[in-house]
Amino acid sequence: MLDDKIILGFETSCDETAIAIMKGDELLVNTISSQIDIHEKFGGVVPEVASRAHAEMIRNIFHSSLNNANLQISDIDIVSTTDGPGLVGSLVVGYNFAKSIAWSIDKPFFTVDHMVGHLAAPLIENKTMKPPFITLLVSGGHTQIVLVEEWGSYQLLGTTIDDAAGEAFDKLSRFCGFGFPGGPAIQKISEGGDPAKIELPRPKTKHEYNYSFSGLKTAATNFLNNLDIEDKVTRADFAASYQEAIVDSLLSNFVKAVNDTGVKSISGGGGVMANSRLREKMNIFAEEKELNIYLPTPKLSTDNAAMICVAAQNNLITNDMNIEDVRLSSIIT
Ligand code: KG4
Ligand code: ZN
Numbered sequence: 001m002l003d004d005k006i007i008l009g010f011e012t013s014c015d016e017t018a019i020a021i022m023k024g025d026e027l028l029v030n031t032i033s034s035q036i037d038i039h040e041k042f043g044g045v046v047p048e049v050a051s052r053a054h055a056e057m058i059r060n061i062f063h064s065s066l067n068n069a070n071l072q073i074s075d076i077d078i079v080s081t082t083d084g085p086g087l088v089g090s091l092v093v094g095y096n097f098a099k100s101i102a103w104s105i106d107k108p109f110f111t112v113d114h115m116v117g118h119l120a121a122p123l124i125e126n127k128t129m130k131p132p133f134i135t136l137l138v139s140g141g142h143t144q145i146v147l148v149e150e151w152g153s154y155q156l157l158g159t160t161i162d163d164a165a166g167e168a169f170d171k172l173s174r175f176c177g178f179g180f181p182g183g184p185a186i187q188k189i190s191e192g193g194d195p196a197k198i199e200l201p202r203p204k205t206k207h208e209y210n211y212s213f214s215g216l217k218t219a220a221t222n223f224l225n226n227l228d229i230e231d232k233v234t235r236a237d238f239a240a241s242y243q244e245a246i247v248d249s250l251l252s253n254f255v256k257a258v259n260d261t262g263v264k265s266i267s268g269g270g271g272v273m274a275n276s277r278l279r280e281k282m283n284i285f286a287e288e289k290e291l292n293i294y295l296p297t298p299k300l301s302t303d304n305a306a307m308i309c310v311a312a313q314n315n316l317i318t319n320d321m322n323i324e325d326v327r328l329s330s331i332i333t
Helices: 036-042 047-068 088-105 114-124 165-176 182-190 214-225 235-261 276-289 306-318 323-332
Strands: 006-011 016-023 026-034 078-082 109-112 133-138 143-150 153-159 265-269 292-294
Touching: 006 088, 006 306, 016 047, 016 306, 026 047, 026 306, 036 047, 047 088, 078 088, 078 306, 088 109, 109 114, 109 306, 114 133, 114 143, 114 265, 114 306, 133 235, 143 235, 153 235, 165 182, 165 214, 165 235, 182 235, 182 276, 214 235, 235 276, 265 276, 276 292
Parallel strands: 006 078, 078 109, 133 265, 265 292
Antiparallel strands: 006 016, 016 026, 133 143, 143 153
16 A cells, blocks of 8 residues: 555654655655754753754755655655654654645645654564564653554553663763763763673662662762772773663563563664663573564664654554545644
8 A cells, every 4th residue: 555655754852853755665765863963062952952953954854855865845645743752842843844744745644653653663674573562662751661462552561760761871971971862972981891890779660560760870870979999990890880780670671571471572662772782682582582573773773754654654554544535634633
């Protein structure tokens, strides 16, 4: 049904102005314009600054994406965009721009939940991923274990009760002056470090699948505040030990959920899934338990618009929707 349909996707929920175009299964362009340089000096994303930057960039990024795909605006068959969760000002820019494009060319307009986008991301490169599976969604704002019994049926098994995993990386990195965003900065510094050098907690919560990271962050900052000159701990050891504690915590609940439900396929998504240690441990677990594993590449784990395109496509396919039938109703909503 969607074999040759051209779908345009927008993702502007945080600090990336991202636009992708797919023709059926083929990813034609995946433009990601990051605002890291703009927010770096603040040590975190400033919402007002982010929405202004999206508004300034989006038109040019749209035109360059069309040019790179060798397409005219009239070639687009479907328009999709993230409608949340995320920074409201940033979302509004992408949503309104996408809807205006759909309206101007009289084509269907679909919205996609940002986390459903992350959940669908492995499909960009691997159409064999099929429910039932359990996915670990780990981003700057969310940490979720989701059981996908069938497409569209998403059962939240566990979530964080305080900080998200990405937030735990970002906040400690800001505290230590390691760089922004914190996840990639800590991963880089951890290279060559000893992950067992510093004893840090693996926090537990009352609910077996829920997460908590704020105590770990406090334990790490306390460790630094009480550090003795005699302690022979390098930056790499410290970063590696902190990363290991986050990865171990993520894995332990996830492994339990997979074992309890008995599913045979696992998956993941969100910016923290770009972490090489987390990917390594997910792969080892899958191999030991002989599970199918579907991880998006690191570039497709962090925010991008290709995941919005595939999630919209997947929704259309699994609901057997005819895009011409929904064209008028979707454009008005
Ligand atoms: O999904 P994402 O790109 O944006 C949100 O939806 O939040 O995730 C961003 C988060 C940030 O907290 C960032 O520090 C983290 O993902 N992240 C990483 C890595 N790359 C990005 N965390 C650990 N290791 C990485 N390599
Ligand atoms: Zn995200």
